[in-house]
Amino acid sequence: KAGVTQTPRYLIKTRGQQVTLSCSPISGHRSVSWYQQTPGQGLQFLFEYFSETQRNKGNFPGRFSGRQFSNSRSEMNVSTLELGDSALYLCASSSLGGRDEQYFGPGTRLTVT
């Protein structure tokens, strides 16, 4: 099976812009989660989608949003970028979420200048 893929792998944006990140889960997986990884904070949960519905959301401002399509692919959007949004954004898929193992993508490195 092909692993979780994320595009783009690297992105440089300026403050105030918006960005959309994409994640393709493992075939057959219906749960997709997004995380922000930074050296100081570790992995911070952003949200989880399951069958096109947001099932859970972390403590991030409304500038962070996401969606999932019928083929389970997911996108994450960050509007009005701030310098502090610079991070590695990880996507993970699992069969059904819940207590299943998560499979992580390589991440998208976002740099905000």
Place this chain on the structure above:
Amino acid sequence: AQRVTQPEKLLSVFKGAPVELKCNYSYSGSPELFWYVQYSRQRLQLLLRHISRESIKGFTADLNKGETSFHLKKPFAQEEDSAMYYCAPPLTGGSYIPTFGRGTSLIVHP
């Protein structure tokens, strides 16, 4: 609410020494915990989960409900074990936010 904490940011040992990476949890309900590992320039991947009770790459982790711990142990560390290790709860939805531990960087010196 469910939360895991990893008290050590960095653990430095010599090859052949025993290793214990600590993870404590606060949990309501029946716990299900995971250890994920991230080697340099590789993606995060599952190392082991408590429900499987397996030994992976020589690592084991036992759930201790009395101490609310899920420490990761290996009797003899190898240089290739150097990596970032994360203790993690499951995704369970609702008002619970799955919070990974902040990670422990393990460095094994030759």
